[in-house]
Amino acid sequence: MAVRPEGTPCWADAMFTDLDGAKAFYGDVLGWTFGETSSQYGNYTQAYADGKVAAAVVPPMPGQEGQSQWCLYFSSPDIAETVSKIRANGGDVLMEPMRVGDFGTMCLAREPSGAVFGVWQPGTHEGFGATATPGAYCWAEVFTREPEKADAFFSAVFPYRMKDIEDDAVDFRLFDTGGDPVLGRMRMTGEFPPEVPSYINVYYTVDDCDAAVARAVERGAVLRFGPMTSPFGRFAALTDPQGANFSVIDVTAAEGEMPETSEVRPGSGAGPEA
Numbered sequence: 001m002a003v004r005p006e007g008t009p010c011w012a013d014a015m016f017t018d019l020d021g022a023k024a025f026y027g028d029v030l031g032w033t034f035g036e037t038s039s040q041y042g043n044y045t046q047a048y049a050d051g052k053v054a055a056a057v058v059p060p061m062p063g064q065e066g067q068s069q070w071c072l073y074f075s076s077p078d079i080a081e082t083v084s085k086i087r088a089n090g091g092d093v094l095m096e097p098m099r100v101g102d103f104g105t106m107c108l109a110r111e112p113s114g115a116v117f118g119v120w121q122p123g124t125h126e127g128f129g130a131t132a133t134p135g136a137y138c139w140a141e142v143f144t145r146e147p148e149k150a151d152a153f154f155s156a157v158f159p160y161r162m163k164d165i166e167d168d169a170v171d172f173r174l175f176d177t178g179g180d181p182v183l184g185r186m187r188m189t190g191e192f193p194p195e196v197p198s199y200i201n202v203y204y205t206v207d208d209c210d211a212a213v214a215r216a217v218e219r220g221a222v223l224r225f226g227p228m229t230s231p232f233g234r235f236a237a238l239t240d241p242q243g244a245n246f247s248v249i250d251v252t253a254a255e256g257e258m259p260e261t262s263e264v265r266p267g268s269g270a271g272p273e274a
Contacts, residue, residue, distance in 0.1 A: 003122055004075040007158030007177045009140050010127030011073040011120050012202050013056040016242050019045070022057050022068075025240055029216045029248070030054075030204050031135045041100065049135025054128065054204075067243035070202045071108070072140050073118035074158065075127065079105050082119050085157045090149070097121075111153045113146035114198035132205050138249055139203040139232075141184035143192070147171060150185055150198070151264075162264035174261065201237065202246050209234040209250040216240070216248075231256040 004010050016022035023045070026032045032047040032054060044058045060066070076082040079097045086093060086109045094116065095108040103125035110116045120127065130136045144150045151173060155162055160175040160183075171187035188198070206212040209227045213236045217223055224245070226236030234253035239245050 003077070003126055005159075005177045006075060006077055007154075007160055007175070008075045008182050009072050009137070010075040010122070011055070011118070011125075012070055012137055013044075013058060013073075013118075014068055014070045014244050015058055015060040016068050016244075017060060018242060019043070019057060019059045022240070022242060023047075025216075025219050025221070026057070028219060029212055029221075030206065049130065050133065052129030052133075052136065054130070054136050068240070069116070069199065069244050070246055071116060071118050072200045072202055073106065073120040073127070076119045076121050079107060079119055079121040082157065083107055083109075086119075089153050089156045091153060091157070100125075111142075111198075112149040113144040113153075115142050115144060115150065115200050117200055132251055134205055134207045136205050137202065138205040138251065139184070141186050141201050141203075142198070143186050143188050143201055144198040145188045145192075146198070147173070147185060147187045154183070154185075163261040164264060166260040166262055173264070199245060203235065203249045204246060206248045206250055207252070209236055209248055209253065212236075212248045213238065229253060229255045231258045 023034050032049060035046045037043045037045045042058055042061060044056055046053050047055045083093055083097060090112040092110045093107060094110055097105050097107040099105045102123050104123040105121040107119050128137050132138045142150050154160060154175060160177055163174045165172040173185040174181045175183040213223060213227055216238050220241035222239040224237040224239060227234055231254055233249045233251040235247055235249035237247045
């Protein structure tokens with residue numbers, strides 16, 4: 001597998017206090033199986049979808065207990081340079097670059113509007129073994145109350161081109177790399193409780209959205225939105241039993257016409273070109 005272009009989402013993991021509970025939940029909802037726990041790397045455990053590496057779960061280190069959340073990692077060919085751009089554009093580096101054996105090098109950061117994310121410079125571990133197949137990562141969106149800050153930050157740190165969805169009902173932006181959309185950005189509205197901070201919502205592919213939602217709710221998840229059918233597929237937003245937000249999407253169940261988009265001027269966090 002070729003190394004993904006800079007700024008492309010390449011990996012996701014989450015800390016769970018109840019690791020066995022998380023494995024049982026996602027195994028049922030997404031069909032994941034799990035590899036052996038690596039005690040050398042803090043009991044990091046990789047999840048597999050149809051035999052291909054899909055994500056990872058890990059127990060929190062002492063002192064890091066709290067609400068679980070999924071962390072999305074963006075690919076970087078030079079993590080030191082990316083960290084420099086993060087700092088130069090108002091981001092916070094939460095964990096300095098750390099080499100993980102020969103697998104690669106990681107760091108954790110927070111963009112100016114508050115969403116936490118990771119950066120991954122691949123070594124032998126290039127990231128997702130598959131995307132947009134059942135159980136695998138599909139898509140991600142930055143949910144933020146301060147889109148101007150998030151837009152300016154991400155487009156400065158990564159080589160993105162930006163496009164706005166032409167829909168008066170939502171404030172939604174796409175980030176492209178190499179001509180392909182790799183990330184969305186949604187303005188959080190009043191529907192989100194004020195205590196919910198900015199975050200990156202990760203979508204996992206399922207072969208039946210409604211069935212996946214039913215399995216998730218039966219296992220203690222909270223349905224936040226949907227299921228709803230869109231031009232991108234039928235999707236729903238959930239919170240798992242340990243508090244981690246995620247979405248599921250059946251990309252084969254798409255209906256309707258794709259929305260029109262307008263390209264945003266490079267270096268501009270403002271509106272589209274005239």
